[in-house]
Amino acid sequence: xxxxxxxxxxxxxxxxxxxxxxxxxxxxxxxxxxxxxxxxxxxxxxxxxxxxxxxxxxxxxxxxxxxxxxxxxxxxxxxxxxxxxxxxxxxxxxxxxxxxxxxxxxxxxxxxxxxxxxxxxxxxxxxxxxxxxxxxxxxxxxxxxxxxxxxxxxxxxxxxxxxxx
Amino acid sequence: xxxxxxxxxxxxxxxxxxxxxxxxxxxxxxxxxxxxxxxxxxxxxxxxxxxxxxxxxxxxxxxxxxxxxxxxxxxxxxxxxxxxxxxxxxxxxxxxxxxxxxxxxxxxxxxxxxxxxxxxxxxxxxxxxxxxxxxxxxxxxxxxxxxxxxxxxxxxxxxxxxxxxxxxxxxxxxxxxxxxxxxxxxxxxxxxxxxxxxxxxxxxxxxxxxx
Numbered sequence: 001x002x003x004x005x006x007x008x009x010x011x012x013x014x015x016x017x018x019x020x021x022x023x024x025x026x027x028x029x030x031x032x033x034x035x036x037x038x039x040x041x042x043x044x045x046x047x048x049x050x051x052x053x054x055x056x057x058x059x060x061x062x063x064x065x066x067x068x069x070x071x072x073x074x075x076x077x078x079x080x081x082x083x084x085x086x087x088x089x090x091x092x093x094x095x096x097x098x099x100x101x102x103x104x105x106x107x108x109x110x111x112x113x114x115x116x117x118x119x120x121x122x123x124x125x126x127x128x129x130x131x132x133x134x135x136x137x138x139x140x141x142x143x144x145x146x147x148x149x150x151x152x153x154x155x156x157x158x159x160x161x162x163x164x165x
Numbered sequence: 166x167x168x169x170x171x172x173x174x175x176x177x178x179x180x181x182x183x184x185x186x187x188x189x190x191x192x193x194x195x196x197x198x199x200x201x202x203x204x205x206x207x208x209x210x211x212x213x214x215x216x217x218x219x220x221x222x223x224x225x226x227x228x229x230x231x232x233x234x235x236x237x238x239x240x241x242x243x244x245x246x247x248x249x250x251x252x253x254x255x256x257x258x259x260x261x262x263x264x265x266x267x268x269x270x271x272x273x274x275x276x277x278x279x280x281x282x283x284x285x286x287x288x289x290x291x292x293x294x295x296x297x298x299x300x301x302x303x304x305x306x307x308x309x310x311x312x313x314x315x316x317x318x319x320x321x322x323x324x325x326x327x328x329x330x331x332x333x334x335x336x337x338x339x340x341x342x343x344x345x346x347x348x349x350x351x352x353x354x355x356x357x358x359x360x361x362x363x364x365x366x367x368x369x370x371x372x373x374x375x376x
Contacts, residue, residue: 011215012224012321013332027224028317031325051214051321051328059330067328100322101232101310112325141318143225158227158314159268 007145010034013067015048017079018148025145029096031113033069033120033136036093036146036153037076037129039085045148046080048072052112053119069119077127090129093153093165094120095144097136113137133165168211168335168360175372176209179337182296183207187339187354189295190288194352197287198258207339214324217334221246221353224317229267231285232310232323235293237303238369239362242323243293244355245285249313251352256280267313282309292339292354300369323357330360 005021012032018024020043026034029049038045048066052058055068065071081087097117117136124131135142135155143156155163171179187204195202210220218224229252235241247255249267256277257265265277286309297304312319327334337356358366367373 011213012218012317013214013328028218028315028321030314030318030321032317032321052325057329060332064332067332098318100312100314100319112322141225141315143315156225 010047010049012049013051013064015066015076017046017083019044020149023145023147027143029142030098030100033096033116034144035120037090039089040151042085043148044083044085045146046076048076053115070123073123092124092129092131093133095135095142095155098138098140135165168333179209180207183337183339185299186292186295190292193291194288203342205340210336211333218317221316225315228316230312230319233289234307235304237305239302239365241358241362245289246353278311282311285309326359
């Protein structure tokens with residue numbers, strides 16, 4: 001019999017974790033980056049949908065840690081550890097970071113997508129979490145879904161074939 | 166300025182601003198298409214980013230969005246959002262090419278992009294100039310930027326600046342509708358003012374909150 005779990009949805013500037021047979025999904029990544037961190041053997045995964053690279057820019061207090069690459073990733077790792085994932089076994093896959101509009105004469109918005117990708121990779125590197133696969137950049141939106149049972153990340157784009165990484 | 170501190174009177178004023186802007190835009194579109202275009206009473210919502218996507222029909226719903234950044238006294242972003250079918254209908258009407266489709270690669274055709282951007286220019290230009298006339302504030306729109314993609318992918322761009330200070334956006338949503346039944350047309354304007362811009366706006370209009 002097929003084990004079908006539920007699909008947990010992660011919003012914008014939000015994060016969550018799942019365990020097999022559940023899956024985890026986020027919709028419509030543009031310049032945002034979806035970061036999946038998982039433990040392949042324990043079949044536990046977490047996903048964050050970050051909007052900005054660096055929490056240093058915020059004027060909010062308290063901050064929403066899920067919004068920034070540099071705060072979301074460490075928090076996601078802690079949540080996964082609480083669920084029983086092992087730090088040394090953690091791997092990552094990321095998607096998103098597109099440049100949806102070629103606008104910009106304002107430096108802040110310049111390359112926000114690529115900067116989100118760079119900040120995410122940097123933070124993962126700092127925590128020594130290897131990035132197994134990524135589908136980033138371009139100028140196209142992405143909906144992503146991760147299945148901790150298979151460790152595969154499905155990526156859907158408008159008018160394109162579905163991609164699995 | 167925290168959006169949740171807005172008084173109901175201030176929200177009414179924002180609604181009226183959306184009203185005047187969309188009224189002007191409806192007139193412009195009506196002249197362009199030579200058809201009757203009506204405006205629906207606008208709504209002002211303070212929403213989370215996820216709720217904003219729901220307003221449009223879902224985060225991964227494909228939309229045609231024309232973005233204008235507004236510079237000047239009250240930096241903001243304005244989107245004119247159409248469904249794919251509506252955008253196709255507009256281009257078909259204006260170019261006289263009934264076979265035009267957006268999703269089948271016709272958008273590689275620079276002509277269609279220009280048509281959509283120009284419609285955005287005319288409609289949004291009249292929206293913005295109405296706001297500017299009303300408030301006497303300087304508002305300088307950017308050139309139009311067309312995006313055809315998932316709603317969240319194109320709309321979060323307009324939230325980047327806001328997201329540094331807030332997890333909520335104030336959305337002034339004005340709809341314009343074509344009165345004709347068989348060729349329905351609905352366009353949404355989303356005006357996304359930066360919190361600091363609201364402060365300037367209310368100060369100019371003399372309706373600052375006390376205290």
